[in-house]
Amino acid sequence: MMANDQELMMSIRAAIDDCTRGVDEATSLRYKVLRKAKGEEPMVKKISMTLVIALVILALAAVAVAATVLWKDAGEKVAELEGEYGYYDTWDTATKIELVRDLYEMEALKGNADAERLLKGEGMTDAEKDALCDRIMLDYIGEDRVDLICLETILSTLRDVEGGTPAWSVEDKYWYNQMLDKYGMLSSESQRFILPEEGEINQEEAVRIARTLLESVSDKDLDDGIMSPYFEENPAFGYRRIWTIWYDLRTDGEFRGNPLYVYLKPDGTVLSYHIPELYSLDLMGVLPDDEAIPEEQALEIGRKAIAEKLGVPEDEVSSLKAYYTEIEAGHSKAVDGVMGQHVWLVDYAEQNMFAAIKPDGTLMTVRNR
Known part of the structure; x- marks a missing residue:
């Protein structure tokens, strides 16, 4: 379980503790317990609605944490295979079957009849097993070319977020970077995602600042559902720690124009911004200098x-x-x-x-x- 998952569970348990705080010190409750022990009166157990709600939240959170662990653990399996054997379309049949088995056992392919038939392995030649592996994985990622079966497309399917990996949270992107590095797959050209440190704004604050600015300089509709946050050591700024909040413009899910984005310092100071209105001249917006006219x-x-x-x-x-x-x-x-x-x-x-x-x-x- 990742550290942020543990923190989530601890905060929920703390909320439940708050709901039940004072039970040990409640004199009236101790009195009722003593009377019940002496057989003097029946004691009816009551659970507050607040506690019921807290327990429901705890159960839902446990499911969410389990789902998070599933896609990250499954991603680790794929990265391990790709790091050792290269891209999927170069794998031998045994390695492809290993991938399908791992995803099936981790419930990513739960209920997939072809996967179940493959893993039984009855009455099939190696060539038939190889072709079936390809079909299972292509159906899973929703593509029609074997060369598109790779860590990123599998992860995008496991982590079903509109916009794919660019739309992941900065915490998930940081995990992805660390995983690539672990399996020797982080190249010198790869983006170097980082996490905010003490005194640096978090993703929520960065999005708020960027959205406020973009809404003040453009009339484009900003959809947080397809917003991409980045916190990285950005080569364009001499590898300084930089927030980038990026909005694609889309209609019915299709890209429809130049993006809007804002660069921020770790403390939230705006460095520059880009909007389609400035695109034809490739100019970047900045905040007016103190000496600039109004x-x-x-x-x-x-x-x-x-x-x-x-x-x-x-x-x-x-x-x-x-x-x-x-x-x-x-x-x-x-x-x-x-x-x-x-x-x-x-x-x-x-x-x-x-x-x-x-x-x-x-x-x-x-x-x-």
């Missing part, structure tokens, strides 16, 4: 410049949005700036046009996207 002033400067460029009255230029951004490498010409420079970008989506303004209010350029 957003309202940037909007007015942008409105005037765009109206002049179009040759229309200023009041005809409406629905502007302002973003404070950092110019990325290779896109300095788009806004007449240099890499790393901060600018106000005033976007006029109706005419596919923007104005770039320096933090001090100096107009840099007005042009089409």
